[in-house]
Amino acid sequence: MSNFWIDYPQVLEELTTVKSIIKKNIKTSEKHFEESIAPFVEQGGKMLRPAFLLLAAKFGEYDEKKMYNLAATIEMLHLATLVHDDIIDDSEMRRGVETIQSKYGKEYAVYVGDFLLCQSVNMISKYDYKMDKMRKISKAIRNICMGEIRQYHFRYIRKVDIRKYIRIISAKTAALFVLSFSIGAEEAGCNESIVRLFGRIGYNIGMAFQVIDDLLDYTGDTEKLGKSAQMDLKQGYYTLPIIFALEEDKNREIANILEKESFDDDDVKKIISLIKKYGGIEKTKKVADRYTKRAFENIDKLPDCESKDILKQIVEKLIHRNY
Amino acid sequence: MSNFWIDYPQVLEELTTVKSIIKKNIKTSEKHFEESIAPFVEQGGKMLRPAFLLLAAKFGEYDEKKMYNLAATIEMLHLATLVHDDIIDDSEMRRGVETIQSKYGKEYAVYVGDFLLCQSVNMISKYDYKMDKMRKISKAIRNICMGEIRQYHFRYIRKVDIRKYIRIISAKTAALFVLSFSIGAEEAGCNESIVRLFGRIGYNIGMAFQVIDDLLDYTGDTEKLGKSAQMDLKQGYYTLPIIFALEEDKNREIANILEKESFDDDDVKKIISLIKKYGGIEKTKKVADRYTKRAFENIDKLPDCESKDILKQIVEKLIHRNY
Numbered sequence: 001m002s003n004f005w006i007d008y009p010q011v012l013e014e015l016t017t018v019k020s021i022i023k024k025n026i027k028t029s030e031k032h033f034e035e036s037i038a039p040f041v042e043q044g045g046k047m048l049r050p051a052f053l054l055l056a057a058k059f060g061e062y063d064e065k066k067m068y069n070l071a072a073t074i075e076m077l078h079l080a081t082l083v084h085d086d087i088i089d090d091s092e093m094r095r096g097v098e099t100i101q102s103k104y105g106k107e108y109a110v111y112v113g114d115f116l117l118c119q120s121v122n123m124i125s126k127y128d129y130k131m132d133k134m135r136k137i138s139k140a141i142r143n144i145c146m147g148e149i150r151q152y153h154f155r156y157i158r159k160v161d162i163r164k165y166i167r168i169i170s171a172k173t174a175a176l177f178v179l180s181f182s183i184g185a186e187e188a189g190c191n192e193s194i195v196r197l198f199g200r201i202g203y204n205i206g207m208a209f210q211v212i213d214d215l216l217d218y219t220g221d222t223e224k225l226g227k228s229a230q231m232d233l234k235q236g237y238y239t240l241p242i243i244f245a246l247e248e249d250k251n252r253e254i255a256n257i258l259e260k261e262s263f264d265d266d267d268v269k270k271i272i273s274l275i276k277k278y279g280g281i282e283k284t285k286k287v288a289d290r291y292t293k294r295a296f297e298n299i300d301k302l303p304d305c306e307s308k309d310i311l312k313q314i315v316e317k318l319i320h321r322n323y
Numbered sequence: 324m325s326n327f328w329i330d331y332p333q334v335l336e337e338l339t340t341v342k343s344i345i346k347k348n349i350k351t352s353e354k355h356f357e358e359s360i361a362p363f364v365e366q367g368g369k370m371l372r373p374a375f376l377l378l379a380a381k382f383g384e385y386d387e388k389k390m391y392n393l394a395a396t397i398e399m400l401h402l403a404t405l406v407h408d409d410i411i412d413d414s415e416m417r418r419g420v421e422t423i424q425s426k427y428g429k430e431y432a433v434y435v436g437d438f439l440l441c442q443s444v445n446m447i448s449k450y451d452y453k454m455d456k457m458r459k460i461s462k463a464i465r466n467i468c469m470g471e472i473r474q475y476h477f478r479y480i481r482k483v484d485i486r487k488y489i490r491i492i493s494a495k496t497a498a499l500f501v502l503s504f505s506i507g508a509e510e511a512g513c514n515e516s517i518v519r520l521f522g523r524i525g526y527n528i529g530m531a532f533q534v535i536d537d538l539l540d541y542t543g544d545t546e547k548l549g550k551s552a553q554m555d556l557k558q559g560y561y562t563l564p565i566i567f568a569l570e571e572d573k574n575r576e577i578a579n580i581l582e583k584e585s586f587d588d589d590d591v592k593k594i595i596s597l598i599k600k601y602g603g604i605e606k607t608k609k610v611a612d613r614y615t616k617r618a619f620e621n622i623d624k625l626p627d628c629e630s631k632d633i634l635k636q637i638v639e640k641l642i643h644r645n646y
Contacts, residue, residue, distance in 0.1 A: 033472055084437060088430040107411040108475055110433060114407060114440070115468040118461050121444055125458035134457060135448035138441050145438040149356055152431055 004046045004317070008310060011051055014068070018050045021072035022079075025119055036104055037112055041079065043095045048318070049176055050075045052205075053184035055314075056198050058307040060188025066127060070187060073123045074180050077137070080116035081144055081176075083109055088152070089231065117141070133183060140179040147171025155236035165243055166207075169214075174206030197298055201311075204295035208319055211288040214239035218272055219281060230268045233258070240287060242271070245280035254278075292319045327369045327640075331633060334374055337391070341373045344395035345402075348442055359427055360435055364402065366418045371641070372499055373398045375528075376507035378637075379521050381630040383511025389450060393510060396446045397503050400460070403439035404467055404499075406432055411475070412554065440464070456506065463502040470494025478559035488566055489530075492537075497529030520624055524634075527618035531642055534611040537562035539644070541595055542604060553591045556581070563610060565594070568603035577601075615642045 005012040019041070026037050050071035057067045085091075086099040087106045093099060101109035124134060151168045154160050181202035185195045217229040218241045232239065238246070242254070249255055254274050257267050275281060295315055302308045328335040342364070349360050373394035380390045408414075409422040410429045416422060424432035447457060474491045477483045504525035508518045540552040541564045555562065561569070565577070572578055577597050580590050598604060618638055625631045 028469060030469065030473060030476070032476055033469075084433050087433055106429065108472070110407050110410055110436075111468050111472045111475065113433075113437070115465065115472065117437070117440060118464040118468055122458065122461035122465055125454050125461055129454070131448050131452070131454060131457075134454075135445065138445035138448055141441040142438065142445055145434050145441055146351060146353065146356075149431070149434045149438065150353060152434065153353070153355055 005051070008314075011054070011310065014054055015047045015051060017068050018047065018054075018071045018075060019044055021068055022076055025072065025076065025123055026116075033112075033115075036100065036108070037116075039097050040083070040094075040100060043097045045095050047075060048209075049078055049180040051314070052177065052202065052311075053180040055307045055311050056181045056184035056190075057188040059185055059194060059198075059302065059305070060190040062188060066129075066187065067184065069123060069127055070129070070133075070183065073120045073137070074176070074183070076116055076120040076123065077141060078176060080113045080120065081141075081148075083113035083116060085148070087113075088148070089235070129187070133187070136179060136183060140175045143171045143175040147173070147175070151237065154238075157236075157238075160238050160243060162240070162243060165240055169210040170203070170207060173210040174203050177206030177209070178202035194302070197301055201295055201298045201302075204291045204298060205315055205318070208288050208291035208295060211240060211284060211291065212319065215241060215281065215284045215288060217241075218275055229272065230265070233263070233268065233271065240284045241275050241280035243280075244283040245275040245278040248278035249274070288319070295319075328374070331637075334377070334633065337377055337394075338370045338374060341370065341377075341391050341394045341398060342367060344391055345399055348395065348399065348446055349439075356435075356438075359423065359431070360439075362420050363406070363417075363423060366420045368418050370398060371532075372401055372503040374637070375500065375525065375634075376503040378630045378634050379504045379507035379513075380511040382508055382517060382521075382625065382628070383513040385511060389452075389510065390507065392446060392450055393452070393456075393506065396443045396460070397499070397506070399439055399443035399446065400464060401499060403436045403443065404464075404471075406436035406439060408471070410436075411471070412558070452510070456510070459502060459506060463498045466494045466498040470496070470498070474560065477561075480559075480561075483561050483566060485563070485566060488563055492533040493526070493530060496533040497526050500529030500532070501525035517625070520621055524618055524621045524625075527614045527621060528638055528641070531611050531614035531618060534563060534607060534614065535642065535644065538564060538604065538607045538611060540564075541598055552595065553588070556586070556591065556594065563607045564598050564603035566603075567606040568598040568601040571601035572597070611642070 005015065022041055023038070026041060027034055053071045053074055054067055082094065083100055086094060087101045087109050090101070091099050092102045099109075100112050104112075121134075121137075124137065147168050147170070150164075151172060154164060154168070178199050179202070181198035182195050185198040190198075217232060217239065233242075246254060254271055257263055257271055260267065263271075292315070296312070299308065299312055299315065302311075328338065345364055346361070349364060350357055376394045376397055377390055405417065406423055409417060410424045410432050413424075414422050415425045422432075423435050427435075444457075444460075447460065470491050470493070473487075474495060477487060477491070501522050502525070504521035505518050508521040513521075540555060540562065556565075569577055577594055580586055580594055583590065586594075615638070619635070622631065622635055622638065625634075
């Protein structure tokens, strides 16, 4: 689960329980199947979404068993989207582990993602949550799909403007953060204004998270980060740093490189330096800061408690990851 | 909707309503997206699963609106699996229309299938069905995934025996027929023994349907059918006719061809004639007949009514499609 939660032993313990529920739910009669997805589940990443769900639930009545199952469901959904995203992006590694699509082929990965998606629906239908939970969840996944479809559709279109970018990331990333926070609060019986407040917290954290992710593609100076930017550019995904830079690219310095049949490492370096020159990095940082600020303003409105403090610290840590 | 229902104007009318619900549910704010899946939905195939659901529901209290929505949900689920199957099988055409994966790429098709899957969950959560409906549906989709995964896993394994084949098709095909019949009857308030009876009817029809499908790959003498067999063999999917034939292939006549790096039209013709020689066709027909017989025995146990007569005729038509 990486070292992200090392200072929060209670959260870490709860996330370990959540992970054990996920592991139980990938067990099937087909041994080979379980073995193929176990390393992916085992590695697990930061498990932000289930953590946020549980933290929000602590503002109400906390029914452990129900909450852990709900948190596992949300993480399972997230895993399903990752497996399918890796197919699209042709990714070889994720979280230090070879991706399912790379190890077993894209065909197999399609079914693994489908299985995880169905299994998450199955998990939620086992408990007596109200049907409106199901509706919220299915809406969120629908949103994620639409965000990905939009993103895919706008590939290679250099006229993608900020508005379209915001729409894409609010669907593909923020939607699941909104769901995690608000469904946790709602299931714990928090009143409507708290649930809505958590929705806004989720939205702003999710947006800040994605903008920073897209920023790190261009600011990280390690080989790995450069590679990520290169992949995005080659696949025609234009994120905020380049969108901002293109607005100032009057002499078509960036545009001309992007129009080349293929571009090499030097081209990518050139693009990155042009993005810096045209203020793409600075402007993107400002956008991230704006979402972060709003997230903190909303968190401040929550009633004081330990979970509020943890939430603040975590968001701080997340937001200042690397830049 | 093909001419399959031409003699049953009432069923045809109801399926047209079901289709219009599906069309409404693929509408999104992204025009391009709707346009890309509309032809696929429009063509529509036989719509067997929603038809069976509605026929079963007529044995109880028939709440039109609820039933049409449920039928549309099941068909949507089926469409989702087809879109993903076409990725795996690299199919260019389906129902006379270019497949989504062929026209827009495999990446796009992954998301389209995901969208349809989520949207079907969304559709069911809009009505006040009980959560156990959701559980049944998610279990059925999970089964379908597992069937496909199993089938994929056993590719190129010539030791696939009849038992494994039965397990694969009972999950990948029969499960959705079982669900369609039994959920229709259950939602209409039929008693438990009728619901269970419909489950058996669905199972036997589904099994017969798939066995006949696999048989037609080898008995149809049109170019198209030959091509389908060729594709299956090349991709390493061994169905009942070849499984039976391999049991008698003592001199490894078939096995030697299958082991070749690639095989041409003549090889496929040779395999087909060897399958005939070794009784693969006859034995497969017998299996199909056994399931068909059981389906009719079960249908006979239903209370007499118009829907029962229609069901009998439809199954007759379906079973005797082409051989």
